[in-house]
Amino acid sequence: MCDTIVMVTAENEMGLDPGKARGSNMCRSLSKYAPVFLVLALSGLIFLIRNIHTLERLNCQTVSTFYNLQNSLHSAFTPEGPSSLYRNQTYCAHLGQEPSPDELLEEHYLLDSISWPEPPARPISLSRTSDPAHSLFAILPAEGGKEWRVGDQLEALVQIHDFQGRPKHHGGDFLLARLHSPELGAGVAGQVLDHRNGFYSALFPLLWEGTSRVEVTLVHPSEAVAVLRRLREERPDRVFFKSLFRSGFLSETTVCNLCLPAGQQPLCNYTDQRTGEPWYCYKPKLLGCNTRINHFKGGYQKHLLTNKEALLFQSGVNIKVAIHASGSNSITVLPEEKELKEFNLHSPKNVGPYLAVDSTHNIMLQYRCHGPPIRFSTVASSEMRYVANELDGLSGGPDTVVVLSVWAHFSTFPVEVYIRRLRHIRRAVLRLLDRAPGTKVVVRSANLQALDPEVSLYNSDWFSLQLDGVLRAMFKGLDVLLVDAWEMTAAHHLPHALHPSPTIVKNMIDTMLTHICSQKKKS
Template sequence: MADQTARHAAPPGGTPGGDGGMPSECVKVESNIDKLKRRIVMNSRPLKRIFLFLTVVFVMFLMHAMDLLKVQDKVHPVIFPHFERQRNPTFCSFRRLSPEEAAEEDLILKSIAWPETPPLRPPRTIDDSSDPAHSSFVILPRAGGGQWLVGDRLEVVVNMSDFHGRPKKYGGDVLFARLHNRALDAGVAGEVLDHLDGTYSVVFPLPWEGSAQVEVTLVHPSEAVAVLRRLNREQPDRISFMGLFRSGSLIETPLCSVCLRPTRRPLCDFTDVRTGEPWFCYKPRNLSCDARIKHARGKFTEALRAREEKLFQRGVNLKVFIQASGPPEVTVLSRKTGRSTAKSGRVVSGASGFYHQGVWRSLGETPVRHFNTTSAVAQCLRNKVVHMYGDSTIRQWFEHLINVLPDLREFDLHNTLYSGPRLALDPVNGIMVTYRCHGPPIRFTVPTSELRYIANELDGVAGGANTVVVFGIWAHLETFPVQIYIRRLMSIRGAVVRLLARAPDTVVVVRNANPKNLTLFDSQTNSDWYSARNNKALAAIFKGLNVHLVDAWEMTLAHKLPHLLHPEPPIIHNMMNVILTSVCSRMR
């Protein structure tokens, strides 16, 4: 059963049933009028009776009109029930928040706020924006002097300039930083601090012995971020969605979204009755709302203004390396002769982990176990039920397990591979793995009977020590105002809290977004800036819960492989090690 219900919206001016004849109330009114007129003429009663008569007629007419309005209200429901728009100056619809959630949302919005950037209006041009070719970074000397040691913190200062070579006076650029050693297949992400004056600090842990080379990348100039911010505010419908409505041979495909532009056309309301998550379609002209059978992605509408595309040029200002003004690398020595350098890397840093010999190692308290054989993976998941919910980056994990475990066989449920639901069973080891995509907005073609919200699915999970729940939702919501993402995560969090209350031993794993290969199109639809901001919101919302985070962002950023929407197998293998460590942390 689908999680959404349709409330009909009939065309304006319709009347409820009837054969076109005069309503009985009107016949009675007309009859009373004739009788009263005759009495007035025959008896010449005082004018006050005429006034009384007119008053009675007016009241009867008013009561009849109110009855019609009540019927029309049933045919034409309020277009946006249960949603607030005052707090969000946009044409999008938002799930209503409790006072506590509203206060929390305000705090999250403040914590993820990005510096404002002066607009590129005449006389300012693209040449006044950040230019990686004229910018540089420098490695600061070690605090206290001497040689670099494993466990130290390496600090780098980045100085941004525009295309004229003039130092920038404000911040807001999107920078990535990585420390790596190709020979050791080692890498770690740096933490970037914006000083809001055109300079940035980057802090790296030094977790391995040997050479460590700094790499700084300009992902977006601050002027491009101003464009991305405007797109989500003014053009959240630049990727459209459609509903397929069908009755016999009659088919209609109206637009659907949480951000439908106001028109006089009535809407079909497919708001989820349990979570309150909004979703609407323009009502088909000749079909009812109940005739919807599929959800699909529509087209992309270019929303950039004149010359704004110059802010997203590959090889110029889109994911371009910034050169060092001095030596780009340092040599790191071991603190103690004979000590394992990979295990000694416990430093105070924002990084969650690092690669060494191609293997992801945690910088936290819990070391990551390595499940390098089929038997090790099967032993960890024996007698387990693993439920996976989310987008295609979660589906990638489902398919990885099928490829790794030879006895894990997928059953053909005659559904699309993209959306699911999908089911795989390993009868030898008693393993069951499921996958289902999240609810709209989603850029897949999905039968409406299979559109499910993660929160509702979690409420249907019994849970327990042999149950693992994995979810991730991010890529399909990045063109919308961030409040829509925050509120979706709050809804999911509520379901997680309920699950852990009834079954505390359930293992819950959440995945954040990862950086991607960016083009002009990708920047407008799935920019790394959108992902980084949403990741901060996700971390804040699930903070303090017994939920295990797979930091896909750092695990992709720190790796030598290129950034892709769907990370390559070596990265996926390491992500699976993190998941299995969470599942089997009690096993020896």
């Protein structure tokens, strides 16, 4: 630098700038101390050479601390992490390998499944954003004005207003809803449906009896969700990472992330070769990319929001604040009603026929006793129907379920009588399944019963076991479900009975319904 000034001074003596002449005089003064600077530099170099092995023996933590101190001094004059003015809109467009057509189709499907309504694009004013304090919800009455019962569905309607109390006319707010009973310690999350007009429905299944309360919470207003969406897409660097690079006594720390803007400085590419998962770090100025020794969190970007945007994220104002009910927020749930409503056909007890209808679920249940021999009380001749003939009169189909129970009244007859009766029934079942393959047929086996000396002569479990063996063999290989009442009564702790207890009957029905419902799903 002094050579340059000397040249300028020489030109000044030929009439150039007098200010530069003063610089020449300063350089001459500094040149007097040149020998001193040279001695200091040589001394430092000798010290470094003599102690280089000591430095290399320092552990990684000590060296890293030393050079991190250097970096801290340097960062005091440079921005921490990526530039806060940078908007990461393009350099994360393609992360890793290009997806295959199937992967791309799946990706589009998944993104569509989490799509979120966007509020109208307009300048943000807090007074026009969603305000939980002005918003309300109301529990809608039960269908038909009836009482709430276990198994019903409860609906609460939510209307969102802004800070001036005006109704909102678009959706996109993030709401949570729950129904809970503090007394029982029970709770269930509600399904929130966005009607995209400022109204939302919260739907709850009623799973227990007693008093329950509805809670609706505004997690974020729609305008805040739009800000979060922008941050996710434009600022993936808002949490940034770093890596330490070291070779001998020299180390450097640089910023790393899934994606980094390549235009700012050279990158080290650490994309995994097998999975294609991307990872990048800024290349150190003095060291190579292969000298990276660790990875750690660098920190969080600050000042990501404008002053107006910051108003959308206020604790106690519009972050997870409860919305109040316009009326009562609690309901009383009664026990579940029967599945079916029985019609009184004035039929003889035990004999039937019986008819029950569930109009809500479009179910009709019919019962009829099989033909003679019947040990019931008096039966009208017109009601004596053989099972095979009844089966032939059914249209059948996926919405038809046939349940057969034929055994107890045949225990006093030779087995051949039971075989002949089952053979006719089996043929009718095959005809039914042939013309209506979707029909579900359920066959109930015999069960154990209470015995005393007299009953043993008529209804011994041995007789039942014999008939049960014929029943299983007769329907083996057919597309029917066997409800094993024999095993259920043999394994249960309750006493044996000709007509099993309601608990065992429920087990039989549950087995039957499990089969029917699973078949329905498959079809």
